[in-house]
Amino acid sequence: MIEAPAVRSFFEEACPQLAAALAAGDDSDSDRLLYLEMADTARMMGEAYRTGETDCLAAVFETIEQCLRDGTPETINLVVVGLLEDLQNGNITKVSDFGVWEPYLGPAAERAWRALAKFWAGDPQALTRWAADSGIELT
Numbered sequence: 001m002i003e004a005p006a007v008r009s010f011f012e013e014a015c016p017q018l019a020a021a022l023a024a025g026d027d028s029d030s031d032r033l034l035y036l037e038m039a040d041t042a043r044m045m046g047e048a049y050r051t052g053e054t055d056c057l058a059a060v061f062e063t064i065e066q067c068l069r070d071g072t073p074e075t076i077n078l079v080v081v082g083l084l085e086d087l088q089n090g091n092i093t094k095v096s097d098f099g100v101w102e103p104y105l106g107p108a109a110e111r112a113w114r115a116l117a118k119f120w121a122g123d124p125q126a127l128t129r130w131a132a133d134s135g136i137e138l139t
Contacts, residue, residue, distance in 0.1 A: 002071040004078045008037050014063040015056035018044055038082030039092060046093025049100060057104055065106035073137045080112045080127075088116055108134070 002010065012019040021044040022037055041060070048054055067079045088098040095101075105113055115130030131138045 002067055002075050004034055004072065004074040007034065007067060007071075007075055007078055010063050010067065011041055011060060014059040015044075017048075017056060018060070034078055035082040038078060039086050042083055042086035042089075042092050043094075045087065045101075046095045049093070049095055061101075061104040061106065061109065064109050068106075068108035068112060076136055077138060080116065084109065084113055085116050088113075088120070 008022060012022065018041060022040055024040075045057060045060060048057060064079055064083065067075050071079065086092045087101050090096045090098065102110070102113070111130060111134065115126045118126035127138065130136075
């Protein structure tokens with residue numbers, strides 16, 4: 001099982017450019033919040049898309065899929081709420097059409113992605129249904 005604190009290293013391995021982006025936010029006085037790392041990952045992905053430097057995006061999305069498939073409930077929440085949700089937020093990625101990410105989604109990520117979109121479109125139970133259908137315990 002992939003534990004939430006290990007997620008960063010999985011993403012850095014998938015996309016070495018991400019290591020520098022994440023290191024820029026490290027604070028030596030305290031542990032960095034994992035959700036802030038996911039926001040930084042989404043920002044970097046948005047920048048990569050906007051600049052056309054998309055070489056590592058497929059590997060990052062494969063890592064998302066791996067985390068959703070093999071992660072603990074905490075890991076799954078981190079990736080769904082911390083990263084996929086941020087990718088749907090143009091204020092974070094500076095990408096106005098979050099549909100640009102859909103071709104990269106694997107099957108597990110696509111189900112979570114659609115549940116997030118339904119949730120933000122006004123269906124407050126969408127994520128709960130997705131989790132139950134996926135056998136995931138939301139934390």
